[in-house]
Every structure is written in structure tokens, then in C-alpha cells.
Amino acid sequence: MRPLSLDEYKRYGRQMIQSEWGLPGQLKLKRATVAVVGAGGLGCPVLQYLAGAGVGTIRIVDHDEVDVSNLHRQVLHTTDRVGRNKAESAAMAIEALNPHVKAVSIPKAVHNNNAIELLSGIDILIDCTDRPETRYLLSDTAVRLDIPLVSGAAIASSGQWAVYGGVMNGKRRACYRCMWPAVIGDGGGRCSDVGVWGPVTGMVGCGMAGEAIKEILGHGDGYMHMMRLGTPLRSIKLRSQRPTCSCAGGEAPEIRVGECSTKTTTAVERVSPKELHAIQDSVTIVDT
Amino acid sequence: MRPLSLDEYKRYGRQMIQSEWGLPGQLKLKRATVAVVGAGGLGCPVLQYLAGAGVGTIRIVDHDEVDVSNLHRQVLHTTDRVGRNKAESAAMAIEALNPHVKAVSIPKAVHNNNAIELLSGIDILIDCTDRPETRYLLSDTAVRLDIPLVSGAAIASSGQWAVYGGVMNGKRRACYRCMWPAVIGDGGGRCSDVGVWGPVTGMVGCGMAGEAIKEILGHGDGYMHMMRLGTPLRSIKLRSQRPTCSCAGGEAPEIRVGECSTKTTTAVERVSPKELHAIQDSVTIVDT
Amino acid sequence: SVKGKERGEIEIKIEFGGGLHLLFSQQARHVVHVPAHVPDSSPSKPVDMRYLVKYLKSDLLSERIEMFGEGDGVRPGILVLINDADWELEGELDYELKDGDEVVFISTLHGG
Amino acid sequence: SVKGKERGEIEIKIEFGGGLHLLFSQQARHVVHVPAHVPDSSPSKPVDMRYLVKYLKSDLLSERIEMFGEGDGVRPGILVLINDADWELEGELDYELKDGDEVVFISTLHGG
Ligand SMILES: [Zn+2]
Numbered sequence: 001m002r003p004l005s006l007d008e009y010k011r012y013g014r015q016m017i018q019s020e021w022g023l024p025g026q027l028k029l030k031r032a033t034v035a036v037v038g039a040g041g042l043g044c045p046v047l048q049y050l051a052g053a054g055v056g057t058i059r060i061v062d063h064d065e066v067d068v069s070n071l072h073r074q075v076l077h078t079t080d081r082v083g084r085n086k087a088e089s090a091a092m093a094i095e096a097l098n099p100h101v102k103a104v105s106i107p108k109a110v111h112n113n114n115a116i117e118l119l120s121g122i123d124i125l126i127d128c129t130d131r132p133e134t135r136y137l138l139s140d141t142a143v144r145l146d147i148p149l150v151s152g153a154a155i156a157s158s159g160q161w162a163v164y165g166g167v168m169n170g171k172r173r174a175c176y177r178c179m180w181p182a183v184i185g186d187g188g189g190r191c192s193d194v195g196v197w198g199p200v201t202g203m204v205g206c207g208m209a210g211e212a213i214k215e216i217l218g219h220g221d222g223y224m225h226m227m228r229l230g231t232p233l234r235s236i237k238l239r240s241q242r243p244t245c246s247c248a249g250g251e252a253p254e255i256r257v258g259e260c261s262t263k264t265t266t267a268v269e270r271v272s273p274k275e276l277h278a279i280q281d282s283v284t285i286v287d288t
Numbered sequence: 289m290r291p292l293s294l295d296e297y298k299r300y301g302r303q304m305i306q307s308e309w310g311l312p313g314q315l316k317l318k319r320a321t322v323a324v325v326g327a328g329g330l331g332c333p334v335l336q337y338l339a340g341a342g343v344g345t346i347r348i349v350d351h352d353e354v355d356v357s358n359l360h361r362q363v364l365h366t367t368d369r370v371g372r373n374k375a376e377s378a379a380m381a382i383e384a385l386n387p388h389v390k391a392v393s394i395p396k397a398v399h400n401n402n403a404i405e406l407l408s409g410i411d412i413l414i415d416c417t418d419r420p421e422t423r424y425l426l427s428d429t430a431v432r433l434d435i436p437l438v439s440g441a442a443i444a445s446s447g448q449w450a451v452y453g454g455v456m457n458g459k460r461r462a463c464y465r466c467m468w469p470a471v472i473g474d475g476g477g478r479c480s481d482v483g484v485w486g487p488v489t490g491m492v493g494c495g496m497a498g499e500a501i502k503e504i505l506g507h508g509d510g511y512m513h514m515m516r517l518g519t520p521l522r523s524i525k526l527r528s529q530r531p532t533c534s535c536a537g538g539e540a541p542e543i544r545v546g547e548c549s550t551k552t553t554t555a556v557e558r559v560s561p562k563e564l565h566a567i568q569d570s571v572t573i574v575d576t
Numbered sequence: 577s578v579k580g581k582e583r584g585e586i587e588i589k590i591e592f593g594g595g596l597h598l599l600f601s602q603q604a605r606h607v608v609h610v611p612a613h614v615p616d617s618s619p620s621k622p623v624d625m626r627y628l629v630k631y632l633k634s635d636l637l638s639e640r641i642e643m644f645g646e647g648d649g650v651r652p653g654i655l656v657l658i659n660d661a662d663w664e665l666e667g668e669l670d671y672e673l674k675d676g677d678e679v680v681f682i683s684t685l686h687g688g
Numbered sequence: 689s690v691k692g693k694e695r696g697e698i699e700i701k702i703e704f705g706g707g708l709h710l711l712f713s714q715q716a717r718h719v720v721h722v723p724a725h726v727p728d729s730s731p732s733k734p735v736d737m738r739y740l741v742k743y744l745k746s747d748l749l750s751e752r753i754e755m756f757g758e759g760d761g762v763r764p765g766i767l768v769l770i771n772d773a774d775w776e777l778e779g780e781l782d783y784e785l786k787d788g789d790e791v792v793f794i795s796t797l798h799g800g
């Protein structure tokens with residue numbers, strides 16, 4: 001029996017001729033299960049390119065509904081599907097792109113008490129969310145499940161992405177906590193508060209899809225990539241695991257972030273940079 | 289009368305709060321006409337994000353039909369639309385994303401003798417094609433129409449993009465010929481020959497969409513951005529117009545590339561790096 | 577600082593990423609001139625990251641020092657790169673600055 | 689070159705972009721050691737880009753010199769950056785190399 005159908009050979013030919021890829025790589029993708037948490041600005045491009053590439057099973061986790069204000073950047077949804085659950089809308093779109101992919105939509109929010117249940121059995125976790133609490137929760141979950149985490153973020157005209165955790169060249173990579181033991185920066189700003197350029201979420205999402213595929217193919221690396229429109233691109237090598245981080249302890253760390261979620265800024269709809277600072281005060285510390 | 293409808297305010301709010309944007313920027317986008325030549329690996333993300341952002345009129349020029357081998361990277365098309373013209377398929381997709389955008393599909397190839405006719409009246413030209421001949425033709429056309437050209441390319445795991453021509457800070461930017469007076473590099477390799485990673489065309493396309501929007505908003509800059517999976521990102525400042533280039537002559541240059549198109553490699557379906565070298569020999573020189 | 581580099585000063589390029597530029601007059605790139613040696617140090621000591629961080633807090637920071645500084649250093653969660661290398665490998669606050677060094681401060685973004 | 693830098697040599701980082709690495713053993717990044725002064729030059733002349741390009745053609749290029757070189761220089765259509773600046777601003781072939789310089793050769797891509 002053929003490992004791939006004729007349609008799959010035709011469909012994936014242009015990528016299978018890549019040196020890192022070939023038939024073995026395509027089969028690794030086909031057998032892989034990934035979870036994409038968040039089918040928004042980052043999740044849409046991630047889902048498009050993972051589905052296009054032929055990742056076998058994709059869990060899409062999002063409790064939110066498509067809103068017209070999403071569509072400038074959440075390009076997998078359509079005006080017709082405003083009001084529908086984003087995970088379901090995204091699943092429809094990627095099935096239309098590639099019927100060989102099994103899309104499993106999970107219209108739920110990820111919390112402390114369901115993260116392991118929703119995410120066990122996956123090979124890679126992809127964080128396309130927009131709140132620091134969820135980011136730490138997903139990192140802790142990936143540590144506990146002992147899988148790599150592809151994590152990206154975008155706000156205003158800036159973006160960054162990297163692979164955290166997992167093993168590269170026999171060495172444990174830094175987890176998200178190793179790199180970012182506390183929250184500063186955009187201070188918990190979310191795209192619904194501060195806004196974002198669509199092409200920025202697009203670039204970061206495509207970068208994340210690339211990292212996820214490299215990771216599945218066994219060609220992962222250790223850069224964090226950063227962009228800001230109008231400035232040079234920049235990449236830096238991330239350190240390896242920090243011995244003092246909870247991820248390096250003998251035991252998997254307790255997940256202990258979700259309790260901060262009451263501090264987020266859901267009430268604020270639009271803010272000026274001045275107001276942003278005021279908001280930052282209330283949400284900066286999620287984990288000290 | 290309101291300059292934007294209530295639906296448009298809601299739809300574009302998250303980008304209009306960006307400092308470079310606001311209502312004036314959104315109106316510039318709405319009044320703009322851009323042409324995207326090529327609705328393939330680069331054109332799909334470009335079209336998604338330009339349509340999402342609310343560019344008023346988008347001409348989509350592509351004579352080709354959707355093939356199943358495109359779908360790993362040409363994520364605006366669907367399996368159902370295999371066999372349909374790509375410009376039409378793309379127009380359907382972006383109208384479903386944003387009904388405020390006027391999508392004009394032009395199911396034709398761009399040639400010496402129709403370039404000016406197909407492309408006059410636009411504010412920005414976006415080159416999402418895959419052959420050196422067409423790239424020079426489009427640059428010469430943009431010079432003649434006195435508009436900026438956003439040009440990007442992707443092959444295997446590498447990509448690059450930049451804005452050519454037009455004016456930045458009162459100085460004429462280099463045109464594509466100023467920067468690249470001869471063809472080397474991937475030597476006329478096309479994605480159908482050499483293959484490409486989907487997320488790479490995605491990143492380049494998103495970068496191009498970002499440049500096009502910045503240009504329309506009046507915030508263009510002069511970097512060329514380069515990426516290769518597994519290596520650091522890099523950006524360099526491009527020089528300004530080269531006085532010896534045809535674009536700097538008093539008269540607009542004749543378009544004089546199309547005649548080389550018989551030398552392309554359409555017969556080759558897949559090549560190894562070794563074979564690639566042999567092909568390069570036959571297509572390297574398009575303009576000396 | 578826009579003035580020229582004076583005798584006995586070195587020039588350091590500073591960049592703030594990940595939103596930190598909001599704390600520094602909303603400007604991501606700065607060029608600063610600092611004395612090559614710590615003023616009034618005896619014996620004379622080459623200027624180091626400890627001095628630079630102090631200088632940034634007193635002379636460059638436009639808002640809310642608690643978002644950037646903690647004790648002599650910077651807050652946990654700010655990644656510091658000296659000439660593109662993680663400053664943990666370079667001695668952190670004890671790194672001795674050279675003319676032309678580039679120091680980048682980055683924090684993480686969360687939006688999506 | 690994998691051997692250490694010898695006395696009287698300088699180290700240059702080389703990078704090939706836009707497909708040019710295909711001509712150099714398919715490797716994008718190289719580190720080469722060249723003499724600090726042009727051998728047998730009298731009076732002794734610091735090594736320059738002319739020497740480096742010649743060296744790359746004779747010692748590093750693995751295929752088809754005509755794709756890379758033209759005369760003393762490189763083919764039109766290859767963009768050369770010295771420490772991230774366009775070499776046109778640096779004197780092109782006459783630029784005198786310093787230890788630690790980074791030279792990047794880029795050509796354009798066409799696929800899409
Ligand atoms: Zn850790």
C-alpha cells in the first residue's frame with residue numbers, strides 16, 4: 001500500500017522536493033497531531049500553512065466568536081461567519097483548503113483545570129493567544145506534557161516568535177518562563193485594546209508555522225525572531241534551560257497562572273499610549 | 289455624510305487606532321487602487337491582508353488556473369476551485385472576507401504589449417510573480433507609470449522583499465534594475481521547478497502587504513528584508529536611484545524584457561540542485 | 577543625546593524592543609555618550625553595564641522607573657543583549673563597555 | 689577554513705544570500721583567514737576586497753566561476769555588503785579589510 005495517495009503526492013510535491021523534507025518528512029507531518037490555541041490573528045495564518053503542508057490532525061481551541069472587528073487580520077474567517085465560533089469557522093476553512101487534514105474544533109477556553117485534558121496526546125503546542133496568563137499556562141502545560149511550544153505575539157506594528165522547551169541538539173531549550181520570568185513589555189495589552197496591523201500578525205503566524213513544521217521534520221533551531229514595521233528584522237539565539245526555572249525541577253511545575261486573570265483589561269476598548277501606561281500598572285505582575 | 293460606514297468603523301477599528309493610521313489613513317486606503325500580479329504563493333497572503341485592511345480597489349492579474357499542487361502555499365484557493373482561474377478564485381475569497389473591497393479579476397498574462405494598459409490607473413504595483421522576465425517587465429512598467437513597486441520572491445526556504453522606485457524622503461528609490469542589473473541567484477528557478485516552503489511564501493507575502501500599506505499611508509521606507517528558515521533574519525538599506533540605470537534617463541525606458549521568455553524552464557517539472565545548475569546556465573542572462 | 581562625543585567619552589548604541597521603547601520617549605533607538613571611566617572612581621574603573629543602567633534610569637527613562645529597573649539592575653523579564661549576545665554570558669552588570677558597543681533591551685509581547 | 693588564525697592573518701566572516709551559497713559548497717556562512725597584507729606586495733599593502741574576491745574564486749568557490757566573478761570583481765547583480773553597508777560606499781574593490789569584518793554577497797531571488 002502506498003504511504004500517500006496520488007492526490008497527496010501531487011498536492012505536496014512542491015514541498016517534498018525540499019532537502020529537509022522528502023517522503024519521510026511528509027509522513028512525519030501526516031502522523032503529527034498539533035494543537036493551535038487561538039484562531040485569531042496569529043492562529044489564522046498558522047492554521048492555513050499547517051493545513052496546507054499536510055499536518056495530519058489539528059486541534060483548534062478557541063471559545064470566542066468571529067466579530068467583524070477581527071476580519072482585518074483574522075483572514076481565515078469570513079463576513080458570513082460573523083457570530084460563529086472561531087474554532088469551528090477555522091476548521092471549515094482549512095478543510096476546504098485540504099481535505100486530507102483532520103481538523104478538530106474545540107470551542108472552549110483553556111483553563112488551569114482543563115489544559116492537560118484538552119492538550120494531551122499532541123506533539124506540538126502552538127500558542128496563538130493574546131493574554132499573558134494564558135501564555136504562561138500553555139508554557140507550563142507544554143513542560144508538563146514534555147513537548148515543544150511554538151509561541152508568538154504581535155501588537156501594534158511589532159511581533160516576535162520562537163520555539164520554547166523541547167530539546168535541540170541534545171540540550172533542553174529554555175521554556176517561556178526561563179526566558180520571561182516576569183511580564184513587562186506591552187504589559188498585557190491585547191490586540192482588542194491596543195490594536196495591531198494585520199500583516200504583522202500574518203508575518204508572525206507564518207513564522208510560527210515555519211517553526212512548527214521544522215520542529216516536526218526534526219530541524220528545529222533556537223532563534224527568537226523579532227520584527228517591527230519600518231525597522232530592520234532581528235533574530236537572537238535563545239539561551240538553554242535556566243537551572244533555577246520551575247521547568248528544570250525534578251517534578252513538573254504546578255500550573256499557577258490562571259488566578260491572575262481577573263487583572264486583565266477586558267473593559268477597555270481602545271486606548272491611547274498614555275492610557276496604556278495606566279493599564280500596564282494594573283496587569284504587569286502576573287508571576288512574581 | 290460619514291466618510292466610513294458604521295460597519296467599516298467597526299471592521300477597521302483595531303488598525304485605525306495605530307499611530308500611523310487613524311481615519312485619514314483608512315480613507316487613503318479606501319481610495320487606493322493597487323494591482324497584484326500573480327495570485328499564487330505570494331499573491332494569496334498579499335491579497336488577504338490588503339483586502340482585510342480595506343484597500344478600496346484591488347486588481348488581481350493571473351492567467352493561471354488553480355492546481356492541487358498549489359494548495360500547500362496558495363492558501364486563498366480551495367480544493368473545490370481546482371481548475372478555476374486563480375484571479376477569479378482569489379477575488380471570490382477576498383470578497384467573502386471583506387465586501388467593502390472592489391476586487392477586479394483579470395484572467396490574463398502580463399506581456400510587453402498589454403502591461404501599460406492593464407496596469408495604468410493604479411497607485412501601487414505589487415509583483416507576486418515567479419519569473420525574472422516578468423519581474424523586469426513589471427519594474428519597467430512601474431517606472432513608466434511613476435508608481436512604487438513592491439516586489440518579493442521566495443524559493444526553497446529563502447525569501448526577500450522590498451519597495452522599489454517611487455520617492456522616499458524626497459529622494460528617488462532604486463528601481464528593480466538599479467538594484468539588480470542582471471539575474472543571478474536562484475537563476476530563474478520557479479517554485480514549480482525548485483519548490484518552496486508554504487510558510488516562506490506566507491512570510492514574504494505578509495511583509496509585502498505591510499510595505500504596500502505603509503506606502504499608501506505615506507510611511508514607506510527603504511529596507512530590503514531577507515529570510516531563510518533556520519538562520520537569522522536580516523534587513524539592509526537599499527541605495528537610492530542609480531544614475532546610470534535606464535530609470536534615471538530623461539525618458540522612460542522601453543520595456544525590453546519579454547523577448548527572453550523563450551529561455552525559461554517551463555518543461556522542467558522537478559529538479560535536483562545539480563540539475564538546477566544546468567538550468568541556470570540557460571536562463572541566467574535576461575538583460576545584458 | 578545629540579551632541580558630539582567628547583574626549584574621554586565612549587559611544588553606546590541602545591535599542592529597546594518588545595514595547596520597552598514606550599518608557600524611553602517612545603523612541604526605540606538611542607545613541608548615548610558616557611564617560612570611558614566611572615567618574616570619581618579610584619582607582620579609575622572602566623565604565624560598565626552597572627553604570628550604563630544607572631545612567632539610563634537617571635537620564636534617558638521618561639516614565640515609571642519601576643517598569644525598567646530593579647535594584648542596580650533591570651527587572652526580571654527584560655532580556656539584555658550586548659553585541660547580540662545574552663548578557664548572562666558577558667558578566668551582566670560587570671561587563672566593561674567599549675566604544676561602539678550595542679546594547680539591546682527586550683521584553684516579551686503578548687498580543688495576538 | 690577550519691584551522692585557527694595564524695600570525696599575520698585576519699579573520700573575515702562571509703555570507704552568501706539569495707541562492708549564491710549554491711556556488712560555495714551549498715554553505716551560506718564561511719569564516720576565512722587571509723593574510724593581513726597582500727603577499728609579495730612591495731611596498732607592503734593591506735589586504736583589500738580585490739584580494740578577497742580573488743581568494744574566494746580560487747579557494748572557496750566550488751562551481752562555475754562565471755556565475756560569481758567578472759574580471760577582478762563580482763558579476764553585476766551581486767550586491768556586496770561590508771559590515772552591513774553597500775560596498776559602493778566603501779570603495780568597492782579598494783576597501784581595506786580589517787580583522788573581524790563581515791562581507792555579505794546577495795543576489796536576487798525570483799520564485800514566488
Ligand atoms: Zn523554564
Ligand SMILES: [Zn+2]
Nearest residue numbers: 463466533535
Ligand atoms: Zn533604475
